[in-house]
Amino acid sequence: MTDSQRSLRRPLLGAAIAAAGLGLCGLSPLSMAAGKRRVALREEEIEPGRYRDNAQTQAFIDDMATRHGFAREQLADWFGQTVYSATVARLILPPATPGRKSWRAYRSRFIEPIRINAGVRFWQQNRATLRRAEAEFGAPASVIVGIIGVETIYGRDMGTFRVMDSLSTLAFDYPATPNRDARSAMFRNQLSDYLLWCRDTGTDVFSVLGSYAGAVGIPQFMPTSLREYAIDYDGDGHVDLRNSPTDAIGSVGRFLQLHGWEAGRPVVWRIAGDDGSRGVAAAAADGEPWPTRTLNQLLKAGLRVDEPIDLASEGETGVLIADLPTPDQPTEYRVGLRNFYVLTRYNRSFFYALAVYELGEAVKAAMS
Template sequence: MQAKPPRQHAAPAKAKHAKAAAPHAYGERADVMRFADQHAQELGYEPAALRHLLAQAQRHPRVQQLIMPPPVGTAKDWAAYRARFVEPRRLAAGLAFWQQHEAALARAEERYGVPAEIVAGIIGVETFYGQIMGGFRVIDALATLSFDFPPGRKDRSEFFREELRQFLLLCQREGLDPLAVKGSYAGALGYGQFMPGSWNRHAVDFDASGRIDLIASPEDAIGSVANFLANHGWQRGLPTHFEIALPVDTAARATLLAPDIKPSFTAAQLAEQGARLAEAGQAHAGLLAVIELQNGDAAPSYVAGSENFFTLTRYNWSSYYAMAVIELGRTLAAWRAAGQKP
C-alpha cells in the first residue's frame, strides 16, 4: 500500500527511557489475557490455549499508521481516484476474471439480483482480482487495533475487539491457522476483503465445496459479495445513480448536499430546489441523494444516488469508492460488449 516510514532512532541520553516506555508483549498484557479468558469457552478454546495464541500476536506500528485518516487539508480528487482503478492493467485483469468466472457471476446475478459488473467492480477495486489481498497477519492487525488503537481519531477499539472475536470464531469453524492467515491492515480478508464479522454473517459456499473460502475460492467470493449487497438492501433492476445538474443558488445547493450519501429527496423535491435531473431520474419513484465528487481545484462532479448507490457504500462508506466500483464495472461491461479481449 504505502512505503514504510523511515526508522526512528532514539538519542543515547533517552535510550533508557525509550526502553522503559516500550509496550509489553501481548502475553504480558492483562487486558489481552482478560479478553482470552472472557471469550475462550464460546470460541471453543481452553483459556490457557487462547492466552498462548494471543500472546503470539504482535503490535504492528504500520497498522497504527495506516488506520489514521489523511492529513487535514488533503484535497479530494475524483478524477485522480477514478484513474487509480479504471486503468488498462486492472481492466485487463477484470476481463480475464469475468471470462474465467462468467458462469458464477451470472448465477450470482440471477440469485441475488446484483449485476455481474457490480460484483466484478468490487473485487477489482478491493484486490485487483485477487492479486493484492494484503500482507499483514490478521491476528496482528486486529490485536493492534483492539488493544493499541492509535490516538488522534475516533476510538474504534471496541469494533476491532469484536472483529478479533469473529476472526477466532471463523478460524475455529473453517479450520484456519490464526497465526498464518493474512489480510489487510484492518484485518479484511480474501478477494472481496470481508471483515471477519462480515464473512461470518454474509459469506456463502457458492462453489458447493462444503466450506466457505473467500481467500482461495473466487466463486465463494463472487456469491458472498452479491449476498452481502442483497442483505444490505440491493434492489434488483434499480440503477445506482442518475445524472444531475445542481442549482446555482448556494442555499439550495447546501440543502441538497446536507444529507450526504443518504437518499433523502424525491425527484419532485429536487426539481423544487432547482436541480435538473436526467429524464431517467425524473421517473424514479424512490428517494435520491445528491452526491458531490470533488475534483481538486476543478469544479466538482455531481450525481443523484439511488438506494442502490447507498447500498454500495455499506461495503465502504465512501461515495468515491462506490463510483469507482460503478465506473470500473461499467467499463468492463462495455469492453466485453465490444468484444475486447484480456
C-alpha cells in the first residue's frame, strides 16, 4: 500500500468502525432500505405495560439518569407507556430460507419506471434546494436523489411504527439469534441517542414514526445519524425529516460531505469485458468497502478499465472492486472509488451503493 493509500484509509477508518458498530450485518447505520420488507398489515400492539417494571429497562433508566442527567421519573413514565411490538421483533429477523444474492433482481427493484418518474418529480419540485446542497456539500444532486429514492421513494414509504416502541422492543426484547447481544446493545445505543435527540429538539418521544427498525423520515436516518448529521436546511427553526424535503436533502448532503465525498470525482468505473480483466477483478474482489489498492496495481495485474480516463493521472487513485453476483449469470464487477465507499457508509451493501448511483443517473437522464 502506498503512502497516499495509507493517508486515504486512515481518516475513513473511524467511519468504518462506526458503521460496523451500527450496521445490522450489512444493513445501514442510517437506514434499512436494502433489507426492508414491505408490510401490508398494521402493527399489532401487545403488552403495553411490558417495560414498566422491566429489569433491563430499569438498568437503562439508571444509566441515562447517571450519564445524561435524565429525570428517572420522566423515563419511568415514558417506558410505562411504551409498547412491545411482536411485529417489529418478527420483521427484524432474517428470512427463514435466505435466497441467493442477485444483483439483477435487486437492481430491478430500484431502477424502474415508478421510482424514476417519482425522482423526476422530486427533482423538479426541489431543484433550487438540490442545486444549493450540491454547491454547499459537494455531492451531486443525482446522488442525493438516488439515496432518497432508494430509501423511501421520495417520502412515500417512511414507516408507521412509533420509534419509541420499535427501539425499545429491539433494545430489550431482540429475538433469539446468534448475535442477539450485539444487536441488543446497538439498539440500546440507538434508543439512548433517540431520547437525547428528543430532549435536545423538544420532540415528544411518542410523536415520531419510522421504520420497524427505528429509521426516521424521507432519508431514513437512524437516531445516531439524526443527532450527528440532520440539519434545519429550510431555516424554520427545527429539523423535520418526515415533512420537509429541504431538511432531508440538506441532511443527506451533509452526511455525504462529512463522510469524505470528493466533489467532481467519479463514483465507479466500468471494467472491460475480456477474460483477463474479469479474472483480475474476481481475484481483487475481497468484499472490503474501502479502497485498499491503487488503480495502477490492478492495471499492472492485467485489468482494463472501460472508461475514457487518463490512466497516467489516475494511477495512484485508491480503488476497490465491487462484485455483483447474479445466480446462473456471470458476476458483474465495478471499480469503486472513494465516493463509492462513501455511499457504503449509508448502507454497507455494494448492491445498495450501486443502485443509489444508477437510480440517480437514470433520473438525471430522464430530466434531460
